[in-house]
Amino acid sequence: MRQSLIPVLTIVAAIFAIWYAAAIWLNAPWARDVAARGDQELSVTELVAATWSQEKPKLPAPHQVAVELYDTVIDKKVTSKRSLVYHSWITLSATLLGFALGTALGFALAIGIVYNRVMDKSVMPWVIASQTVPILAIAPMIIVVLNAMGLSGLLPKAMISMYLSFFPVVVGMVKGLRSPDAMQLDQMRTWNAGAAQEFLKLRLPSSMPYLFTSMKIAMAASLVGAIVGELPTGAVAGLGARLLAGSYYGQTIQIWSALIMAAVLAAVMVGTIGAVQRLVLKRMGMA
């Protein structure tokens, strides 16, 4: 890990350099237009400064996004509708609820698939087929239909997150619960272990590495589901709403700050699962 620190920092620095350069390139026409209308000649430094400080740039410079983030995260009250923390919390709660529901559903399905032959044969192919339905694409319909049935607010978004996050858990857990080999299963049988004991003492512990890996994927998918689920609700609240409102009114800085916030959320949540994974596997003597 340590030896990759310098290369990673170099790449990140390169990304920022490209970002600034692209901001100059993309915003320069507008800056020139403004200058031409004001009958001014721009020197190179003035041009660069102008491209990095526009109100509605095509690509905001990183420091503009950072300022906007500071304004909306630190400076605003958390309860304010303009606070990004408020919007993040809306998205985060839907993400976490959907993730919890999806993990529970995935877990239950995986147990059924491993222990029941009919379920294995009939459900598994449809679990896979269910993912060919682009749920994100029909998110608007699901939100509208659930609204008509009296469900609104958190739950419809969480349902979309659930649909996206149960799949990796099913696939991972089926693999994990089946990972004990015949020798270990035979050993359990010689100890006269019941089905419950076999599950709790052998299958469940050996599925843990698989569970955590699929939970990381499920969490990332769940966040995407929550964000897209917020688009059709008329852009009321949440990070998805900030994206949509930003794109309606050309507020690029707002879009980028919402994006960065979403990235931070994803990183924190996936990182948390990773930390729990290391802790648990260490206690179990598997890492």
Next chain:
Amino acid sequence: MSWILAGLLIWAAGWALNIWLARQGRGGLLIPVTFGLTLLALWECAVRGFDISPVLLPAPSDIAARFAASTGLLWEDFVQTAIKGALTGYVLGGLAAFAVALAADRFDFLRRGLLPVGNFVAALPIIGLAPIMVMWFGFDWQSKAAIVVVMVFFPILVNTVEGLQAASAMQRDLMRTYAASYWTTLLKLRLPAAMPFIFNGLKIATTLALIGAIVAEFFGSPIRGMGFRISTSVGQLALDLVWAEIVVAAIAGSAFYGGVALLEKAVTFWHPSQRGRG
């Protein structure tokens, strides 16, 4: 009432048939097909039996009728979104990721820097870039292809870089004893060895591509395309058309995935995961 009863009967019959088929120990495709047909029949019976409004959930037969009636429209949307948007972006993104992966493989410094960043970005909600792409590349399919490029880039990159490490030291040493150059080693040993990994990335990217192209249309599109049709039809409460689009999307997604899987089977016929399966 009779519809509900019929539904319950079909459910019981389908379940019993599946148990019997599973006991027989064969059946293969028949079991999931029975399961699916039972589900469809249940859906139809429930919609008719409980008198569910077509605004909430149309019956499968209505959806099929709508599908048959508007094939022209569906085809136009399919070409706009799946072919122009998703497929163009998929090919461009795949080629770009492959080129960068080769560079990252050649220069170890780049690899060690790019791989953690790529793994990180792969977990981000990239779909959020869609409004920005629409702003940059306009409302037509170009902006959809652009978002697809970004979405498929990182999974393919990470998998390809990983795959290029797959050839063992012994195999590489053998190539060196043959006095093989870098490019010969790459073409004859390391790329073939990387293929299972590359196809893993390509398969993950197929679903991402279609979803990216459809969702990007929510942020602005010309008056055709699957995402456009879905969002406007929801507004007009024409849910049978929405479901018809979903059927198209599911078929297109499965065909796309299946096509890549078939290609994988042809290219990596030697790999253990492909052997012994019919």
